[in-house]
Amino acid sequence: MLSSILFYSLDKAIRQYRRMAQTNIDRAGIAITIDQWLVLCVIQEIDDLTQTDIAERVFKDQASVARIIRLLLERGLLRAEPLPHDGRRTQLRVTEQGLHTLQAVEPVVLSNRAKALQGLSENDLNTLRFLLDQIAVNCTSSAE
Amino acid sequence: MLSSILFYSLDKAIRQYRRMAQTNIDRAGIAITIDQWLVLCVIQEIDDLTQTDIAERVFKDQASVARIIRLLLERGLLRAEPLPHDGRRTQLRVTEQGLHTLQAVEPVVLSNRAKALQGLSENDLNTLRFLLDQIAVNCTSSAE
DNA sequence: GCATGGTCAATGATATATCATATAGATGTA
């Protein structure tokens, strides 16, 4: 059935992409996982988010984000400063080492994306994005 | 950048779908995970596969499949019979309880898919599948 | 001020992802 094949293809595409991407990051000698990189990127862009905010942005659970942040702190890619106005939170900041890592990953990610999207036109990408977003919306709508 | 947005959409679509699907299986009172269900389906269709074969079909690691099979055995959804001609392997068979579970999950999965694909035409699905397969191929090709 | 309810982060439990390795059995070859 077509719909089953579709989710098969969806699963396959994302898994193969993640494997390829992680392999290339490893090969470049950069010690970071894709998920850690993603969270680090978000924090670099906006450094005043709660874990729940970050989780929403990267489609993860707050618990997953908490553990990823702990690893990033342990590895010195992030540092946490106390927030005077809210004792529950800390201000997360990307360290020098974190910046270096982000800069090192950047070209690898670009090359990964380019490789993954070989042969797809601008138009293809727009179509794909539109349809994928539609699926995401369908799955999020609470009705039924 | 468009390519980054694309992988964002891809990630989002698959994650939202998996969450919705698992939630609905849980709500139906069926005690199985999507990944276990997938492996169980494959074994029911072809019951003479090695773990590596199964892993390829579901885009997982052999180690992941080994652990999923162990859980399916522990929960009585699968049983393993010794294979006379190869002492390393066992013949995996879906039990009665496994069949019941598969039958119970079936309508939920169909309804999940229908919900996820609301508003997409046959044509959309074909396009989507074609483009996703292209990405998967791009990521698998060993060159570079 | 203070109780109540809400928010934030951390963590236990369980499942999965991945790599590397271990162990056992199978197979081919000298």
Added chain:
DNA sequence: TACATCTATATGATATATCATTGACCATGC
């Protein structure tokens, strides 16, 4: 037969996914 090699499975280590819960803190109403 003896050995090397290959294959199938299992498992340790680490990372992530998810739910549920806890504990700390905040904000509001009273």
